[in-house]
Amino acid sequence: xxxxxxxxxxxxxxxxxxxxxxxxxxxxxxxxxxxxxxxxxxxxxxxxxxxxxxxxxxxxxxxxxxxxxxxxxxxxxxxxxxxxxxxxxxxxxxxxxxxxxxxxxxxxxxxxxxxxxxxxxxxxxxxxxxxxxxxxxxxxxxxxxxx
Amino acid sequence: xxxxxxxxxxxxxxxxxxxxxxxxxxxxxxxxxxxxxxxxxxxxxxxxxxxxxxxxxxxxxxxxxxxxxxxxxxxxxxxxxxxxxxxxxxxxxxxxxxxxxxxxxxxxxxxxxxxxxxxxxxxxxxxxxxxxxxxxxxxxxxxxxxxxxxxxxxxxxxxxxxxxxxxxxxxxxxxxxxxxxxxxxxxxxxxxxxxxxxxxxxxxxxxxxxxxxxxxxxxxxxxxxxxxxxxxxxxxxxxxxxxxxxxxxxxxxxxxxxxxxxxxxxxxxxxxxxxxxxxxxxxxxxxxxxxxxxxxxxxxxxxxxxxxxxxxxxxxxxxxxxxxxxxxxxxxxxxxxxxxxxxxxxxxxxxxxxxxxxxxxxxxxxxxxxxxxxxxxxxxxxxxxxxxxxxxxxxxxxxxxxxxxxxxxxxxxxxxxxxxxxxxxxxxxxx
Numbered sequence: 001x002x003x004x005x006x007x008x009x010x011x012x013x014x015x016x017x018x019x020x021x022x023x024x025x026x027x028x029x030x031x032x033x034x035x036x037x038x039x040x041x042x043x044x045x046x047x048x049x050x051x052x053x054x055x056x057x058x059x060x061x062x063x064x065x066x067x068x069x070x071x072x073x074x075x076x077x078x079x080x081x082x083x084x085x086x087x088x089x090x091x092x093x094x095x096x097x098x099x100x101x102x103x104x105x106x107x108x109x110x111x112x113x114x115x116x117x118x119x120x121x122x123x124x125x126x127x128x129x130x131x132x133x134x135x136x137x138x139x140x141x142x143x144x145x146x147x
Numbered sequence: 148x149x150x151x152x153x154x155x156x157x158x159x160x161x162x163x164x165x166x167x168x169x170x171x172x173x174x175x176x177x178x179x180x181x182x183x184x185x186x187x188x189x190x191x192x193x194x195x196x197x198x199x200x201x202x203x204x205x206x207x208x209x210x211x212x213x214x215x216x217x218x219x220x221x222x223x224x225x226x227x228x229x230x231x232x233x234x235x236x237x238x239x240x241x242x243x244x245x246x247x248x249x250x251x252x253x254x255x256x257x258x259x260x261x262x263x264x265x266x267x268x269x270x271x272x273x274x275x276x277x278x279x280x281x282x283x284x285x286x287x288x289x290x291x292x293x294x295x296x297x298x299x300x301x302x303x304x305x306x307x308x309x310x311x312x313x314x315x316x317x318x319x320x321x322x323x324x325x326x327x328x329x330x331x332x333x334x335x336x337x338x339x340x341x342x343x344x345x346x347x348x349x350x351x352x353x354x355x356x357x358x359x360x361x362x363x364x365x366x367x368x369x370x371x372x373x374x375x376x377x378x379x380x381x382x383x384x385x386x387x388x389x390x391x392x393x394x395x396x397x398x399x400x401x402x403x404x405x406x407x408x409x410x411x412x413x414x415x416x417x418x419x420x421x422x423x424x425x426x427x428x429x430x431x432x433x434x435x436x437x438x439x440x441x442x443x444x445x446x447x448x449x450x451x452x453x454x455x456x457x458x459x460x461x462x463x464x465x466x467x468x469x470x471x472x473x474x475x476x477x478x479x480x481x482x483x484x485x486x487x488x489x490x491x492x493x494x495x496x497x498x499x500x501x502x503x504x505x506x507x508x509x510x511x512x513x514x515x516x517x518x519x520x521x522x523x524x525x526x527x528x529x530x531x532x533x534x535x536x537x538x539x540x541x542x543x544x545x546x547x548x549x550x551x552x553x554x555x556x557x558x559x560x561x562x563x564x565x566x567x568x569x570x571x572x573x574x575x576x577x578x
Contacts, residue, residue, distance in 0.1 A: 020361055020421045027423070079490055100424070101499030107422070108483050108500065111358040112224050119290060120227045 005122040007137050011047045012114045018043055034091045041084045048077045050140045062128045069121050076113045159219050161488045163237040167216025168477055172548040174208025179541035187530040193458055200255050208248045213473040215277050225354050226295045228284035236280045243273030260320045267316045274309045278302055293370035297350020300374050304342030311335040342381050344469050362420040377405050396450045403443040410439035427509040431475030438467025467520045485554040489561055503554035515543035
């Protein structure tokens, strides 16, 4: 059986990898880092879309918790989108200090967000949506080509 | 499953942790002043009044305050547990602890029974209020992760050491200290360092190292067994030190081995961290790792030297290890808290967390702190180093206070000036 928790957690790791690569590159070349920043932003946005369009609505429908944890996670997505946008802008304008300021802020926000999802929200989602787990993972996988 | 921690409006108010963080360096500074006016001969004895007062100004006023402040903030994020009435509890327990520690300094130095009694009331009620509230929060957690287990265990040890501390403190009323109280004092100090602070740091490190530095996650064995093994060692040491004192070395080696393993693991994890950024917080984790290693081994060897080096062990572990971790943590926590709360209120055009604390000032603070700890250790052989180390420690605490206040002033200033909300957040990303 496919596992929602594992699928989404693996995506976190992929985004972390891209983030680390982007920061490493930014130490050497801001221009090179722009490409990786866009790649990271796309992967992260894709992950947000999967959550906001597929798995969060399913969870909300099943539990009736519309204003609960998913709302908080969506709020943090908004915060991260703004930081990513600023991060790319600072790379484009060649401001290294600003870039690392935003990347440090984003990193902590992202990691504590992932931690809350992986340790609390995903296990709960898995528990409530276990019967539909295969279908949901299929939907999330199909979004790869769609997005 | 407990999900209260995921709700934005249930996050603790920023004042809950911050008041503890602001007060901590003041007590660090007071401890430095007290060390300056002490002589190294008095400080060589762990049972001299100077040593007892200075130790508690640091352990309660500095370390205790930072740990309690950090826990109010971290319980929702790390373990999804929300303390009931967190604003009320943190505010009143803070004032009770403040009264308690100040009364303790006066009461013990002046041998004043009223202040000793007032101190017992303040410290007892303040600690138990916070610990009780945390215990209630943790009781509601169903996802019992390694961090939850570690924090819960450390709270159990903390509660026991608070009662032991109260017993010892009230023992000063009348001024007759029995041999029995010396045994309790020994258990109180070992359990405070390893059972409360040590286990708490290990549990938090399981989460924080991968989170802040993208370091490799701790091995399953480490997460599942280490807290249990250390606790077993601490209880074994407790029984041996009461009934079979000659064999305590066995339990001490057991406990020290796991803490040494932890310090080595921290060093390795930091070396293997995927995020290459190095800042003063990484230096603090590394220095903590070195001091813990030295302190753990010295604690064992001290057994062969009739406890001649126990104060040095206390400086290495209490000062070098625990204080290092606490300062490293607040340098990360406070700017993030300020950013997170301002952002949550809708202020988007605010400094990033990197811009809130002057990096050079933080580095100077680290160097002064490190010099002070090393100076305190060598002052056992070169007493003239004590005063200069105390000065270095005091200055490092003043700079720490400046570094803590800087982000908080940004928070206050932003709220006061109320800049226009930046709506660009809601226009999506440009990629």
